[in-house]
Amino acid sequence: MNLNRIMAILERDMRKFFRSPALMVSSMVFPMMQLIVLGYAFGGKIKGVKIGVVDKDHSHESREIRQRFDAITAGPETFRATDYNSLSDAVTDLRTGFVRAVVYIPPDYSRRVAHADRPRIAFIEDNTDNFVTSEVLSRMQQLVQDLNQNIADTNQSFLIPPQFTRLNTQIDLQVVEVYPYIEYIKYLLAGSVAMSIFIVAMIGGGIVFIDDKSRGLHEGYLVTPIKKSELILGLISAGALKGLMAGTTITIIGGLIAGIARIWDPVRLIYLMAVLICASVTMISFMFLVMVRVSDPLVPRAIFGVLNTLLFFPSGAIYPIEGFPVWLRWISYIDPFRYTVHALKNLLLKETGFAGIYSDLLILIGFSAALIGACIALFKRQI
Amino acid sequence: MNQVNSNAIEVEALRKQFGEFVAVKDISFTVQEGEIFGLLGPNGAGKTTLIRMLTTLTPPTSGAARVAGHDIVKDPDGVRLSIGVIPQALTSDPELTARENLLIHAKLYGVPAATRNALIVRLLDSVGLLEFADKLVGSFSGGMRRRLEIARGLVHSPKILFLDEPTTGLDPVSRTSVWEMITKLKEAASLTILLTTHYMDEADKLCDRVAIVDHGQLVALDSPTHLKDNIPGTDTVEAEFENAPPDWHAALAQLSEAVSVTERDGVTHISSRSGPLTVGGLMNLARARGVTVRRVTVQSTTLDDVFLFYTGRQLRDEAASGHRYDVSHLYK
Numbered sequence: 001m002n003l004n005r006i007m008a009i010l011e012r013d014m015r016k017f018f019r020s021p022a023l024m025v026s027s028m029v030f031p032m033m034q035l036i037v038l039g040y041a042f043g044g045k046i047k048g049v050k051i052g053v054v055d056k057d058h059s060h061e062s063r064e065i066r067q068r069f070d071a072i073t074a075g076p077e078t079f080r081a082t083d084y085n086s087l088s089d090a091v092t093d094l095r096t097g098f099v100r101a102v103v104y105i106p107p108d109y110s111r112r113v114a115h116a117d118r119p120r121i122a123f124i125e126d127n128t129d130n131f132v133t134s135e136v137l138s139r140m141q142q143l144v145q146d147l148n149q150n151i152a153d154t155n156q157s158f159l160i161p162p163q164f165t166r167l168n169t170q171i172d173l174q175v176v177e178v179y180p181y182i183e184y185i186k187y188l189l190a191g192s193v194a195m196s197i198f199i200v201a202m203i204g205g206g207i208v209f210i211d212d213k214s215r216g217l218h219e220g221y222l223v224t225p226i227k228k229s230e231l232i233l234g235l236i237s238a239g240a241l242k243g244l245m246a247g248t249t250i251t252i253i254g255g256l257i258a259g260i261a262r263i264w265d266p267v268r269l270i271y272l273m274a275v276l277i278c279a280s281v282t283m284i285s286f287m288f289l290v291m292v293r294v295s296d297p298l299v300p301r302a303i304f305g306v307l308n309t310l311l312f313f314p315s316g317a318i319y320p321i322e323g324f325p326v327w328l329r330w331i332s333y334i335d336p337f338r339y340t341v342h343a344l345k346n347l348l349l350k351e352t353g354f355a356g357i358y359s360d361l362l363i364l365i366g367f368s369a370a371l372i373g374a375c376i377a378l379f380k381r382q383i
Numbered sequence: 384m385n386q387v388n389s390n391a392i393e394v395e396a397l398r399k400q401f402g403e404f405v406a407v408k409d410i411s412f413t414v415q416e417g418e419i420f421g422l423l424g425p426n427g428a429g430k431t432t433l434i435r436m437l438t439t440l441t442p443p444t445s446g447a448a449r450v451a452g453h454d455i456v457k458d459p460d461g462v463r464l465s466i467g468v469i470p471q472a473l474t475s476d477p478e479l480t481a482r483e484n485l486l487i488h489a490k491l492y493g494v495p496a497a498t499r500n501a502l503i504v505r506l507l508d509s510v511g512l513l514e515f516a517d518k519l520v521g522s523f524s525g526g527m528r529r530r531l532e533i534a535r536g537l538v539h540s541p542k543i544l545f546l547d548e549p550t551t552g553l554d555p556v557s558r559t560s561v562w563e564m565i566t567k568l569k570e571a572a573s574l575t576i577l578l579t580t581h582y583m584d585e586a587d588k589l590c591d592r593v594a595i596v597d598h599g600q601l602v603a604l605d606s607p608t609h610l611k612d613n614i615p616g617t618d619t620v621e622a623e624f625e626n627a628p629p630d631w632h633a634a635l636a637q638l639s640e641a642v643s644v645t646e647r648d649g650v651t652h653i654s655s656r657s658g659p660l661t662v663g664g665l666m667n668l669a670r671a672r673g674v675t676v677r678r679v680t681v682q683s684t685t686l687d688d689v690f691l692f693y694t695g696r697q698l699r700d701e702a703a704s705g706h707r708y709d710v711s712h713l714y715k
Contacts, residue, residue: 215472217474217476218474219440219472220475220488220535222440223440223466224491225463225464382439382442383435383440
C-alpha cells in the first residue's frame with residue numbers, strides 16, 4: 001500500500017470540495033437547517049387554534065365561560081375564540097376547516113346551573129389532527145374543571161351537603177368527534193402526496209434541467225425561433241404533468257393503503273386533481289425559479305436536502321402549524337407545500353368539498369403566476 | 384419583407400467583449416449566397432463567439448450583422464427562421480430517438496404536420512440514418528450524432544447553415560462522411576454554409592473562401608488557393624541537421640528558389656518557390672560544409688503555412704503546446 005497514492009486521491013477530493021461552494025454550503029447549511037427547522041417543527045406547544053363559540057344562553061354563567069376563553073387567548077394562547085350565532089354555521093365552518101372546534105353553550109345552561117340540573121357544554125371537535133385535538137381538549141377540560149371547582153366552592157359556602165350536589169351541579173363536557181378516528185398514516189398521506197410532487201419537480205425542474213443545460217442540449221433549442229416564455233411554459237407544463245401523474249398515483253395507492261374512505265368518489269377525485277394540478281405547477285415553477293440562472297449540475301443535487309427541509313417540515317404535513325414558533329409560521333405562509341397539504345387534508349380526511357380548498361387553490365394559482373412571471377423575466381434567452 | 388441580396392451574411396465591425404477580455408475585435412466580412420465560407424483559427428480565436436453572435440445566441444457588444452437580410456439584434460426571430468445551426472457541442476437529445484429529435488425541431492419551426500413525417504424520412508435518408516430512425520440517439524457514435532444534427536439543422540429548409548467545428552472529435556471515417564455530406568448539401572440545396580474549423584485540410588477541402596481568425600481578429604480572407612498563392616513560396620522544405628555551423632541558416636537562405644528560413648523545435652523550414660530545386664541545392668551545400676542531413680521532406684504550401692505566415696504560429700503548435708484558452712467567459 002502506497003501512502004502517497006492515498007494522499008494524492010485525498011488531495012484531489014479536498015481540492016474539488018473547496019472549489020465547489022454548492023457542496024460546501026450544502027454539507028454545512030443542510031444539517032444546521034435540519035437542526036433548527038426540525039427542532040422547532042416538532043413537539044412545540046400548540047397555540048392560536050381557532051375555535052367557534054355558540055352561546056345560546058347569553059347569561060352571566062355563559063359569559064363567564066367566554067371570559068375564560070379570553071383569558072386563555074391572552075395567557076397560554078392555546079386557542080382564539082370566535083363567536084357564532086348559530087350552531088349550524090359554526091359546524092359548517094368546522095367541517096370546512098376554518099375552525100378546529102366548536103363550543104356550544106345550550107339555552108338552558110344557566111338554568112341548569114342554578115337548579116343543579118346537570119348543566120352541559122358541548123365540545124364538537126375536528127379530530128383529524130390528534131396533536132391539536134388533544135391539546136385543545138385538554139385545555140377545555142381544565143377550563144370546565146375550574147368552573148366545577150367554583151361551583152363546588154359556592155355550594156360549600158351555602159353548606160349544601162356534597163353527596164347531594166356532586167352529581168347534579170357539576171358541568172358535564174360532552175365531547176363530539178366529527179370524524180371517525182384518524183390514524184397517523186392517514187394524517188401523513190397529504191404530506192406524502194405533496195412530497196411526491198416535490199421530488200418530481202426537483203428531478204425534472206432541477207437536476208434534469210441543469211444536466212441538459214450543462215450538456216449543451218438547450219443550445220439546440222435556443223437557436224430555433226422559440227421564445228423564452230414558450231420554452232419556460234413548455235418546461236413547466238411537462239414538469240406539472242409529471243407531478244400530476246406522481247401525485248395521483250400516490251393519492252390513490254396511498255389512500256388505499258391508509259384506508260381512506262370513498263377514495264373513488266368522482267367529485268372528490270375532480271377536486272383532488274385540481275389541487276394536484278395547482279400544486280404541481282407551483283412546485284415546478286418554484287424549482288425553475290431557483291434554477292433559472294444555475295448552470296452547475298452539482299447545485300440542484302446539493303440543495304435538494306435543504307429545500308426539502310425548508311419546504312416539507314414547515315408545511316404542517318407531519319405536525320400542526322399551530323405548534324410552530326412565529327418565525328416558522330412565517331416560513332410556512334410562503335411555502336406552497338402548506339396550501340397543498342391543507343387542501344389535501346381537507347379533501348382526504350374531512351371530505352370538505354370545494355369550500356375547504358378554494359382558498360388554497362387561489363393561493364397556489366397566485367404563487368404559480370408570480371413564479372412563472374419571475375422565471376420568464378429571469379431566464380436568459382442568450383448564452 | 385424579402386430582399387434581393389447577393390450577400391447572405393454581412394458583418395460590420397462586430398465586437399464582443401467579456402469584461403476586459405475582447406473575444407472578437409471589430410470583425411467585418413461578407414458571405415455570398417451559395418458559398419461555403421470557413422472561419423479558420425485555433426481554439427480560443429473567437430470563432431465560436433462570432434458564430435454565436437451571428438446565430439443570435441450571444442448579443443454583440445458593438446457592430447452590426449445581417450443574416451439573410453435580417454439584423455441579428457433587431458430581428459433575431461427573422462435570423463432564426465432563416466438559419467440552421469449545428470453547434471459545436473452535440474446537442475441532440477440522447478434520450479430521444481433520431482426521428483423524435485427531428486420531430487420536436489420540426490414542430491419548433493412550425494413545419495406543417497402534413498409534410499412533417501415525409502420530410503423527416505427524407506432527411507434521415509439523406510444523412511444515412513434512416514435505418515436508425517427509431518434508435519435512441521444515446522446509442523449513436525459521435526459521427527452519427529453529428530449527421531443527425533446536420534439533418535436537424537435542415538428540418539425547416541433554411542437558407543444558411545452554420546456549422547461550428549462540425550468534425551471536431553470525430554474519427555477520420557466520420558470526418559470524411561461529414562465532409563461529403565456538406566459538399567452534397569451545397570450542391571443539392573444551394574445552401575450558404577458558414578463553418579468554423581481548426582483543421583486546415585477541412586477548410587482547404589470544403590471552403591470556397593476562408594477567413595483566418597486569430598486572437599479575435601480577422602487576419603486574412605480569400606479563397607484557399609489565393610491565400611496559398613499570396614504567401615511567398617509555394618513549397619515548404621522541412622529538414623533536420625547535425626553539425627550545423629552558426630551561419631547555416633544564412634547559407635540556406637542563399638539556396639536556389641529559397642524565400643525564407645525559420646526554425647522551430649529543431650526543424651528547419653525553408654519556404655521555397657520550387658521545393659525540388661531547393662532540396663538539390665541543400666544536399667550539395669550540406670556535403671560541401673560537412674553537415675549531416677538527418678531528414679528532409681518537401682510539401683506543397685498548405686493553409687497551415689498560410690496561417691503561419693499571417694500569425695507567426697502554426698495551428699498545430701496550439702495543440703502541441705498544451706496551452707488551453709480560458710473559455711469560461713462564453714458561459715457567463
